[in-house]
Amino acid sequence: MPPHKSENTLRRGTACLSCRKRKLKCDGTRPVCRQCTKMNRGHTCEYDDKQRKSRTQLLKEQLSQLERRLHELESKSKSSSSSPAPPSPPFQYDFESFGLEAFNDAPVASSSKYSLVNATSSSDTSPSPTPSGSRLANQSALFHPGDKYWLPSESSRPSSASNSVLGAPSQVDPRVSLSPRARRYLLDVFMNHRHQCWFYASMDRFLNSSLNQEPHPALINAMYLLACHFAHMPFYSEMIPAFFVQTQHEINAALDTSDRLADIVQASSLLAIYLYMNNRVVEGYRHTFSAVRLAIGLGLHQISTSNTIAKVYPRQTPLIPIAPPRDARELSDRIFAFWQVFMIDRCWSVANGLPLALPDKNTPQCRILTRWPSALGHWPDDGFQPPIQSFFDGLDTLGASEQFMPALKAKAAALYELTSRSKTFGSDPNDWAYCFAEAAVQRFSSTIPSLTFDRDYFMVQTVIYTSFVHLQRHVLFDGRALKAGNSIVQLILQLRDADWQYLDPIISVCWFTVAEMFICAIMSAKVDAFAGDVSNIVSVCTSGLDVLSHALTTYGAYCPLSGDLALKVELARG
Incomplete structure (x- = not known):
């Protein structure tokens, strides 16, 4: 009768951390297991005696940590006034009372060891100043107020010191100090840069005060806040x-x-x-989370123009x-509002390894x-499937030349998030999830025309190439990831001096992702991780890094x- 081996079989999760990391059989001997003793790794033999937590518990703890961090930031920025109440959060609805608890079990976005920032990077609660001095020397008179645009006197300028507390409204709406x-x-500055904010709603009601639809x-x-940032002029930077502060105050008032x-x-x-x-x-994630949950509560994720x-x-x-939209323009603006916050969530949550505010769930409440x-008034048939599902499945028949630019950007953002999950499903060509994501990216990429240069297409092309890098980052030397990275480098080389200020901010994250890949490839080559002559690969990666570093700077x-x-x-x- 064969010996009974159950006594030598460890329960799941009871092996030492060192053996689990290396996928070795561990006997569980304490304080040092035999494998670690045999391999001279006694100092790394540690056991995780904590009770294993569910994914939901881990997510709740992560969100609790974020909330605690936010409260710390708020407490640091509290005014020395007599009011004991902390600043109101930018979103005050109790989501459970609205039945939105279905969204709370959001999937955790893949975190990168090259995470862009730590939570502590937001400890400075004063708004970051924009570069002073004009960088618009070659712009038209639109970007140079001069005599055309009256600038208030020094005495009428708002004091930044008096408005540095985030939770307190300014004494006077800063718009009051501005001439018409x-x-x-x-507004002109914002209109020239709004594509960088993915803001494509109609500007008519902002420019025409006679319309009975005041924003x-x-x-x-x-x-105005973003216009001051983009203007790069000392007066507006101040x-x-x-x-x-005033924007946050108005948001809280509107929610009340x-x-x-x-x-x-x-x-x-x-x-x-x-x-x-x-x-x-x-802070950015906090406002993203608020915007997404409000959009869901308003039903902006389920606007359909077809009965099909x-x-x-x-x-x-x-x-x-x-209230239902009063006209086609207002309907279109609501559609733009949803896809704007969708893109922000999909791109920036992934970039920072944070949970998606709008989870990818196929339930009646969450389904997009x-x-x-x-374009306004152009409503092609929606088809029989939700738009994202139809797009991923290859049922979206419109070519890029026939599509609206905001739609192309939204689709690129969806693929950017989908391929970021490659850390979860790996890069096995036989894996269903990998094949599904790769096919979706290749289909969409084939519809993007090759243009000499276009600012909007620049963002779409960069995000798609980065999506290829997401998929192939586990296999550096098969050429596909390096080819995608080099394509981004070639796009950068097309930029002219006047183009930099109009680039989408998410592009910098894409450049960083490619730089990360090039650095890993060079390091792998130096330690002989790849058999063969890799001098050409090292040369290409080094040159690419030089371009990326200069571009980021x-x-x-x-x-x-x-x-x-x-x-x-x-x-x-x-």
């Missing part, structure tokens, strides 16, 4: 803290009164973009009441039914995050 011409100037002050202040909440989704989205590009991740899909996937009743954004003049990433690349290169 100065306000129009800021919420929170949205206007958020637009107004950034005031607009930042349920006033024009679709505008609040867009205002929170713009704040998130501003914070992310200034490397203030915790509504018969197959009935739209759920919005949990937060909202909102059609892809399109150059773009850092317009996007502080990019400058921080450039420093990380230089430190990693040694």
Whole structure:
């Protein structure tokens, strides 16, 4: 009778951490197991005696840590005034009371060992100043106010010191100190840069006061905030803290009164973009989370213009009441608002290894039914499947030349997030999840035309090439990842001096991802991890790193995050 071996079989999770990491059989001997003793690794033999936690528990703890960190930031920025109450959070709805608890078990985005920032990077709660001095020497008069746009006197300028507390509203709305011409100037600046914020809603109601659809002050202040950032002029840079504080104040006021909440989704989205590009991740994620949950509560994720899909996937009743759109423009703006916050969540949550605020779930409450954004009045048939599912399955028949640019960007963002999961499903060509993601990226890539240079296509192409890098990063020397990285380098070489200020901030994260891959390839080659002559690969990677490092540094003049990433690349290169 064979001996009974159950006594030598360890329970799951009871092997030492060193053996588990190396996938070796461990006998569980304490304090040092035999494998570690045999391999002279006694100092690394440790046991994890903690009770294993479920994914939901781990996620709740992670979110609790984020909340504690946010409270710490708020306590540091509290005013010395007599009011004992802490600043109101930017989103005050109790989601469980609205039935939104279905969204709470969100999947955790893959975290990178090259995580962009730590939570502590947001400890400075004062808004980051933009580079001073004009960098728009070759721009038209639109970007040079001069006599055309009256600038208030020194005495009328808002004091940044008095408005440095994030939770307290400014004494006076900073818009009051601006002349009509100065306000129009800021709107013009924002209109020229709004593609960087993924803001594609109609500007008619901002430019035409006769329309009976006045935007919420929170949205206007958020637009002015970003315009001050993009203007790169000392006077407007000084107004950034005031607009930042006032925007948060207006958002809280709107949530208290349920006033024009679709505008609040867009205002929170713009704040998130501003914070992310200034490397203030915790605050940016907080506003992203708020914007997503508000959009879901309003039902913006289930807007359909066709009865076809509504018969197959009935739209759920919005949990937060909202009046139906008054016209096609307002309907289109709501569609744009949803896809804007979708792109922010998919791109920036992944970039920082944070959980998606809008989980990828195929349930009646979570299912995304909102059609892809399109030109006003152009509503092609939605088909029989939800848009993202149809896109991933290859049923989206429109070529890139026939599609609206915001739709192309939203699809690129969806693929960016999908391929980021490669850390979970690996790069096995026979793995179903890998094959599914690779096929989706290849199909979409084949529809992107080869253009000499186009600012919007530049973002789409860069994100798609980065998605290829996500898929192939486990197999550095098969050529596909390096080819995708080199394609991004070639795109950078097409940039002209006037183009840098108009780049999407997420591009800096894509450049950092490629730089990370090049550094890993060079390090692997130096330790003979690959059999064969790798001198050509090392040369290509080194040249590519030089271009990427220079690009991150150059773009850092317009996007502080990019400058921080450039420093990380230089430190990693040694």
